[in-house]
Amino acid sequence: xxxxxxxxxxxxxxxxxxxxxxxxxxxxxxxxxxxxxxxxxxxxxxxxxxxxxxxxxxxxxxxxxxxxxxxxxxxxxxxxxxxxxxxxxxxxxxxxxxxxxxxxxxxxxxxxxxxxxxxxxxxxxxxxxxxxxxxxxxxxxxxxxxxxxxxxxxxxxxxxxxxxxxxxxxxxxxxxxxxxxxxxxxxxxxxxxxxxxxxxxxxxxxxxxxxxxxxxxxxxxxxxxxxxxxxxxxxxxxxxxxxxxxxxxxxxxxxxxxxxxxxxxxxxxxxxxxxxxxxxxxxxxxxxxx
Numbered sequence: 001x002x003x004x005x006x007x008x009x010x011x012x013x014x015x016x017x018x019x020x021x022x023x024x025x026x027x028x029x030x031x032x033x034x035x036x037x038x039x040x041x042x043x044x045x046x047x048x049x050x051x052x053x054x055x056x057x058x059x060x061x062x063x064x065x066x067x068x069x070x071x072x073x074x075x076x077x078x079x080x081x082x083x084x085x086x087x088x089x090x091x092x093x094x095x096x097x098x099x100x101x102x103x104x105x106x107x108x109x110x111x112x113x114x115x116x117x118x119x120x121x122x123x124x125x126x127x128x129x130x131x132x133x134x135x136x137x138x139x140x141x142x143x144x145x146x147x148x149x150x151x152x153x154x155x156x157x158x159x160x161x162x163x164x165x166x167x168x169x170x171x172x173x174x175x176x177x178x179x180x181x182x183x184x185x186x187x188x189x190x191x192x193x194x195x196x197x198x199x200x201x202x203x204x205x206x207x208x209x210x211x212x213x214x215x216x217x218x219x220x221x222x223x224x225x226x227x228x229x230x231x232x233x234x235x236x237x238x239x240x241x242x243x244x245x246x247x248x249x250x251x252x253x254x255x256x257x258x259x260x261x262x263x264x265x266x267x268x269x270x271x272x273x274x275x276x277x278x279x280x281x282x283x284x285x286x287x288x289x290x
Contacts, residue, residue, distance in 0.1 A: 018207075021283040028279025031272040038269060042089040051079040053086040054237040062255055071261045074244075075251065080258065083239035084265050090240045091269060094154050094224040095217035101159025103213050106166025107205065111197050113167070114174030125171070132164045140223055144232040151234050154227065158220045166212045170205055177204055207284035215277035218270035225266055241266050 022028055041048060057077030065072045071081040113124035140161055147153040177183060178201075186196055227233040228242030236243060241262040248259035 018283040022279055025279045025282065028276050028283075031276040031279070034268065034272040035276060038088055038092060038272075041085050042092050045082075045085040045089060049079065049082040049085055051082040053078065053083045053239045062251075065257060072255070072257050074247065074258055080244075080261055083244060084241070084262060086239040087241045087244060087262065088265070088269075090151065090234055090238070091221045091224060091266075094151070094158065095220040095273075097155045098158035098162060098220045099213045099216045101155065102162035102216060103166055103209050105159070106163035106212070107170050107202070107209060109163065110167035110170025111174050111201055111205070114171040115178055115193065115197060115201070117175075121171075124167075128164050128167050128171075131161070136161060137223065137226060140227060141230065141232060144227055149232055149235050151238075154224055154233060158223055162216055162220060165216075166209070169208050169212060173205055173208060174201055177201060211277060211281045211284060214273060214280055218273040218277075221266065221270055221273075 055078065057073075060069070060073050060077035061075055063069050063073040063077075069079050069081070071079075071084065073079055074083070109124055109128070113121045113128075140157055143157040143161065144153060147157060183196060183200055186200060191199075224233055224240070225242030225245070228240040229246040231243075231246070233242055234240045244262040245259050248255070248262070252259050
């Protein structure tokens with residue numbers, strides 16, 4: 001029986017090799033599966049449960065987990081599992097959209113600082129340091145207090161506050177790349193700064209952006225839960241994991257399940273993104289490849 005010839009890595013793309021490395025990381029792949037399940041739950045939440053998330057049913061209040069309500073009900077008779085499913089939409093949307101905003105800002109500011117250097121670098125680096133010096137949660141509370149509660153304001157606030165780490169990484173990578181031969185050849189050939197930034201620097205920064213977004217999503221989810229817990233997140237009665245824990249606080253002794261299940265949802269989601277981010281970092285960083 002003939003053996004299948006081994007694939008020659010010299011003729012495989014960077015992302016094909018990265019995917020092969022990621023596939024061998026069972027923990028990261030399991031976390032990717034969990035995240036895909038959460039995405040399916042968020043998209044198809046109305047079809048996965050027969051209950052409405054915000055309809056009050058006084059006669060069903062504070063039911064322990066049972067066949068009709070697998071995770072029990074709250075003080076208004078609302079099904080907790082249903083509210084967790086709908087809260088998944090809030091958490092994932094806040095995490096993804098806010099990190100895309102932060103990714104765009106971080107890349108733009110970081111690439112300008114690293115590519116142009118000089119006074120531009122000094123000014124932008126000072127701006128990065130100023131934003132980094134504020135405690136994140138306190139700064140987020142201040143921004144949400146100014147903007148007011150609301151889902152769109154959450155996107156803006158967390159996006160405006162989460163770009164500094166991306167900007168630092170991009171700045172360092174661009175400073176390393178801008179003296180490369182192909183970059184200098186493009187400049188000598190009449191290539192504009194915009195062409196260099198978009199055509200040559202951006203593709204080389206994509207792995208960094210993928211890793212920072214993946215690792216930034218759990219931080220945004222935790223921040224959203226914290227702000228909603230404090231009443232500065234989404235407006236009630238919209239289901240949010242943080243607001244559910246906040247509402248369960250007065251009943252935590254008698255009805256532990258009320259706060260337990262939203263807390264577990266946060267832990268599972270954050271842990272899955274963190275472990276997947278670690279796996280992506282190992283797969284996409286050539287220095288960490290064995």
